[in-house]
Amino acid sequence: MTIEDRGTSRASRVRPPLAREVVEAVAVEHGVCIRPVVLKRVDLESGKVEIIDAPCGATLESRCPSCAKRAKQLRVAQCREGWHLDHEPVTERADPDEYQRWLMEKRADAQAWREQAAKAGQDTADFDALIVELEEELAKTGVRGAVLPGSATVAKRKRSTRRRQDAPDLPRRKVENRTVGRTFTAPDGKVYRPSLFLTLTCDSYGKVKADGTPVDPAGYDYRRAARDAIHFPKLIDRFVQNLRRVAGYDVQYFATVEPQRRLAPHVHMAVRGTLPRAEVKAVAAATYHQVWWPPCDRVVFDGEHLPVWGGDEVGYLDPATGEVLPTWDQALDALDQDEHAEPLHVVRFGPQADIKGILSGTPDADRALRYLAKYLTKSLSDCHEPDNDDQRAHLARLVEALRYEPCSPTCANWLRYGVQPKNARAGLRPGHCKGKAHKAEHLGYAGRRVLVSRKWSGKTLREHAHDRRAWVLEQLGLSATGDDQATPEPRRFSWLPVAPGDPAVPPITHRLLRAVADRSRWRTAVQRAQARADGQPTQDLSATADLREVA
Known part of the structure; x- marks a missing residue:
């Protein structure tokens, strides 16, 4: 058999794509x-x-590549707009828009209906859900x-704010009422306003190879790696x-x-303004978060011997004994009364801290933006897909360590250690908590993938999306106000869900x-509108009237 025959034989074994797969591929290509x-x-x-198809709004490429790509582009625009601001962003409260007022009217009606039902002795569950x-x-x-x-407020437990003896003290300056950084004037008179790009990592749990797998799997501290991943969001808050x-x-x-690559979380942070690198490193070294939870290092119930x-x-x-397990509040009370109690876990950053100065409009700024958004469309476990057996085994060991590690006060795993979870209910079983931290695709980190401060750009993500839409309408010569209003009056329409199998849906x-x-x-x-604005020859823009939903 010739090489050509073998190639033809191999190609004949490849099944042709389904029509729907081709349609989806074309749809993704067109966004x-x-x-x-x-x-x-x-x-x-x-x-x-009318039957309207609303975008699903997924942020992961595995679910919807088109929506994930739009979400990523929106985040990049949000980061770029707020990073190098040279003026204070507008943070005054905006006036309620029509849709917000309409929702509040519906909220008032629902509250009135609930009160009437309560007076009549009727069930108010439906009104509460509304x-x-x-x-x-x-x-x-x-x-x-x-x-x-809220009808009642829960008193917060007070812990000592005294810093740990193994953590250095930090200077504390009076905080000025500003968000923009300082400017620096060069000898030639040019003014610069630099910002920072930081990368902070978790501590080491054992030596690892180039592919991220441990040199000694038996000596690798998977328990500490799991706990650090679970509480990493709190550590970022403390650092900020x-x-x-400072x-x-x-x-x-x-x-x-x-x-x-070793599957531990780390954070990339664009910071407006600049600080001496030594101070930022000192802040990272002095930042820690103490987890004051009941002890969970000794297994009390396991296998078939589980609380009932x-x-x-x-x-x-x-x-075995029929005794009631201590509740979550009782376990914390015992912890408060113990003068020699230690926190369950202390999470810290590792010694490596990468700090770079960034100027607006430079290639470094563009590279940093791409780096910040590099993995936003992937789940955490898909960022570094296992290529060999060692990496797959490393992932399996981490997931197993996360399986029985409590992820929150309400986690079912507390029963394994002899404590009732907060707000306990029937059916809880250790090792079967539905929290995100226990799922392999999250690698223990259950927090938000994107963290943005409130005064970053002076706009919400929704407002950034509106800005993109307004730009498209401007290119097309359409206005969001007036007779050709692109946003319909919200009171004019009623939106209803569509039941599966509805014959009206194509x-x-x-x-x-x-x-x-x-x-x-x-x-x-x-494209025609842009060519027309640039003075280039273009055809008739007859399709413009149909573009009110373009954004």
Whole structure:
């Protein structure tokens, strides 16, 4: 058999793609969401009913590459806009928009209906769920705070604020009311306003090879690695607090968290303004977070010998003696009363701290932006996919260490160590907690992947998205106000979910193809508008009138 025959034989064994796979590939190429949420929009004035495909909004490429790419681009724009500001961002409270006022009116109606039902002795569960849904939607629009305060406040446990003896003290300066950094004037009179790019890592748990696997797996401290990953978000918060106290101004930051090749989390942070590198390193070395939780180093219940549920009034019982296990609050009370108690865990940064000065508009700034967003569309476990058996075994050992490590006060794993979790309920089983930290794709880190300070750019992520939309409308010669208003009046429409199998909904392939055609028409219209603005010859922009949803 010739080489050509072998190649032909091999190609004949490759199955051709399915039609839907081809449609999805074309949709991704044109930036169309491949997992759209189907909604029914009812025009309350005309009675017209339309089927609308809303983007799923996924941030992971494995779920929807198009939505993940848009989310990544939006984060890059947010980082770029706030990093090198030379003026204080506007942080005044904005006036409520039409949609927010409309939601609040619905919230008022729901509250009135609930009160009427309560007076009549009726079940108020449905109204409570509606109120929660409206509160969540208000929060998504940027409204901060709840409409009504909580019915009861839980007193916080007070811990000593005295610094640990093994942590150096830090200078504390009076914090100025500013967020922009200092300027520096060169001998030639040119003024510079540098900022910082930081990379902070976890401590070492044992020597590792170039591929991130431990040299001695038996001596590698997987328990400490698991606990550091779980509590890493708190360590970042402490670092920012300490940095602001030392810097003497309200330091603003944009940070992303990703794993190293050894699977430990580390943080990249864009910081507005600059500080001496020695001070930043001192802050990182002096930053720690103490976890004051009950002890969980000795296994009390395991295998089939697990606590049993005794009812809502009792909680969990020892299966051998029938004794009630201490509740979460009782375990913390015992910890408070012990004068010699030590924190369960102390998480710190490792000795390596990479600190670079960055100037706006330089190649270094562009590289840092790409580095910050490099893995935003991937889950933590996909950032460094295992290439060999050693890496796969290393990942399996870390996941096993995370399986029984308590991830929060409500974690079911506390039963393994003889303590009832906070807000205990029936059906809890150690090793089966549904928290994100225990899942392999999160590698123990359950916090947000992107951390942005409130005064970074003076805008919410939603407002940055509106800016992108406004730019497209401007390119097309459309206005967001006036007769050709691009944003419809929210009171005019009612949005309803669509039941599965609704005959009014076309097949997904049909909807994707229609979306691809719309995107192609929109992109062509934008290109023509830009060519027209540059004075280049262009064809008639007849498609512009159909582009109100382009952004």
